[in-house]
Amino acid sequence: MEDGTFESLGYCADTGVDDDVLQWDQRADCEVRQILDRIADKWSLLVIALLDKRSLRFTELRRAIDGVSQRMLTRTLRHLERDGLVSRTVHPTVPPRVDYALTPMGETLHATVRSLVVWTEEHQNSIAAARAAYDLRAAAEQEATERDAAERAAIAHAALPQRP
Amino acid sequence: MEDGTFESLGYCADTGVDDDVLQWDQRADCEVRQILDRIADKWSLLVIALLDKRSLRFTELRRAIDGVSQRMLTRTLRHLERDGLVSRTVHPTVPPRVDYALTPMGETLHATVRSLVVWTEEHQNSIAAARAAYDLRAAAEQEATERDAAERAAIAHAALPQRP
DNA sequence: CGGTATCCCCTAAGATACTG
DNA sequence: CAGTATCTTAGGGGATACCG
Numbered sequence: 001m002e003d004g005t006f007e008s009l010g011y012c013a014d015t016g017v018d019d020d021v022l023q024w025d026q027r028a029d030c031e032v033r034q035i036l037d038r039i040a041d042k043w044s045l046l047v048i049a050l051l052d053k054r055s056l057r058f059t060e061l062r063r064a065i066d067g068v069s070q071r072m073l074t075r076t077l078r079h080l081e082r083d084g085l086v087s088r089t090v091h092p093t094v095p096p097r098v099d100y101a102l103t104p105m106g107e108t109l110h111a112t113v114r115s116l117v118v119w120t121e122e123h124q125n126s127i128a129a130a131r132a133a134y135d136l137r138a139a140a141e142q143e144a145t146e147r148d149a150a151e152r153a154a155i156a157h158a159a160l161p162q163r164p
Numbered sequence: 165m166e167d168g169t170f171e172s173l174g175y176c177a178d179t180g181v182d183d184d185v186l187q188w189d190q191r192a193d194c195e196v197r198q199i200l201d202r203i204a205d206k207w208s209l210l211v212i213a214l215l216d217k218r219s220l221r222f223t224e225l226r227r228a229i230d231g232v233s234q235r236m237l238t239r240t241l242r243h244l245e246r247d248g249l250v251s252r253t254v255h256p257t258v259p260p261r262v263d264y265a266l267t268p269m270g271e272t273l274h275a276t277v278r279s280l281v282v283w284t285e286e287h288q289n290s291i292a293a294a295r296a297a298y299d300l301r302a303a304a305e306q307e308a309t310e311r312d313a314a315e316r317a318a319i320a321h322a323a324l325p326q327r328p
Numbered sequence: 329c330g331g332t333a334t335c336c337c338c339t340a341a342g343a344t345a346c347t348g
Numbered sequence: 349c350a351g352t353a354t355c356t357t358a359g360g361g362g363a364t365a366c367c368g
Contacts (some may be wrong), residue, residue, distance in 0.1 A: 008238030021210065022210075022211040022228075022230075024213075024281055024284075024285070025209055025213065027368080031284050031285070031288040031291070032281055032284045032285075035280075035283075035284045035291070036203070036204050036209070036280070036284075037204060038282075039200075039204075040200045040201060041204075041340095041362090042202070042340095042341080045189055045200070046185065046189050048183040048340055049188075049197055052183055056349085057350090058349075058350055058351080059349065059350075062350095069339080069341075069343075070351070070352095071342075071343090071351095071352085072340095072341065072342080073352095074350080074351060075340095076342090081298065082294065082295055082297060082298040082299075083219070083236055083291050083294055084290060084291060084293070084294025084295070084297075084298075085294075087212050090350095094349095095349045095350085096349055096350060096351090097349075098350065098351090100351085105287060105290055105291075105294075108287070109283060109287075110281065112279055112280055112283040113280070114201070115186055115276055115279055116199075116200070116203075116276055116277070116280065119199075119272065119273060119276040120188075120195050120196045120199045120200075121188070121195070122193040122197075123269060123272070123273075123363085125271075126248060126269055127195065127199070127247050127248055130246065130247055130249075130269075131246055131247065131248070131250025133248075134245065134246040134248075135246075161338085205360090206360085206361080221330090222329075222330055223329070223331085224329080226330095233361075233362055234330080235331095235332085235333095235361080235362075235363090236331095236356075236360090236361065238330080238331065238332080239360095239361090242347095258329090259329045259330085260329050260330060260331090260368085261329075261330090262329085262331090264329065293343075313342070326363080
């Protein structure tokens with residue numbers, strides 16, 4: 001089963017910290033971080049989005065997602081299943097058939113995630129602009145740095161005129 | 165500057181795919197994925213959350229976050245700055261002083277992310293329960309597998325009684 | 329103080345091959 | 349078909365040392 005090391009990290013609500021924010025990310029490495037890591041991992045979101053419309057078989061997902069390896073798809077689905085976001089139904093036919101579907105909780109997560117997608121769509125232009133501006137500033141700055149490095153080198157060279 | 169390889173990956177809106185979902189994650193490796201990766205990386209969220217209340221100096225952030233290394237904090241801040249989510253103000257005093265603050269866009273992102281945090285808080289019990297149930301099933305299943313593996317081994321052993 | 333530059337390690341994810 | 353097992357690699361991230 002891969003590596004099997006997720007027995008006992010479900011608790012961590014001890015430490016008497018109440019420094020506000022740290023509560024839901026540092027200490028709550030418990031929950032927020034884990035869900036965040038889940039929804040942000042390379043494939044989970046695609047799977048959830050795909051399953052939102054209808055349940056799908058393993059191979060259907062595999063083909064729909066394109067770049068995913070068998071290993072990664074299995075892993076992703078197991079994680080989602082473990083968290084109760086996706087249900088797995090095995091039909092003991094020949095050849096075997098396994099259907100994956102979103103659970104009710106999975107659906108609510110998808111709905112929530114949508115707001116983030118919307119945010120991104122609304123701000124992608126601003127972000128692109130910000131990046132372009134930043135890169136421009138950075139390039140200009142670096143050029144300046146290099147220029148007066150060359151300048152100083154020239155001065156140093158002029159100061160000791162022996163040896164080419 | 166570390167490795168400097170982010171010049172030209174701002175475009176990718178070509179490929180005539182319109183397979184629905186793939187639109188905002190596969191192709192939009194452009195935007196959605198990148199923002200997701202940003203908010204999900206180990207420190208960005210903490211920084212954003214911390215800056216939501218007031219602007220902070222580098223060292224204040226460093227101390228507030230605890231496990232973060234200087235390198236990672238700088239990296240994180242640069243990324244956020246590049247994306248236009250955080251602003252950086254250098255005061256040319258001695259000793260130097262640099263203030264970081266959320267931009268208006270950064271604030272809207274934080275607001276959006278909050279809904280995800282809320283979702284997590286609302287569902288953490290269900291998730292924990294789902295995990296416990298899953299782990300229980302998995303353990304039971306494995307035990308069963310091992311048991312009849314032993315059984316088959318015993319049969320095999322009985323079948324060829326020569327050599328201990 | 330607020331960074332950069334270097335080295336190094338460890339784990340996530342890809343490729344490949346085998347199985348019920 | 350729907351996986352598991354095994355090997356390998358890239359890069360995220362920590363530790364450390366130095367600089368303006």
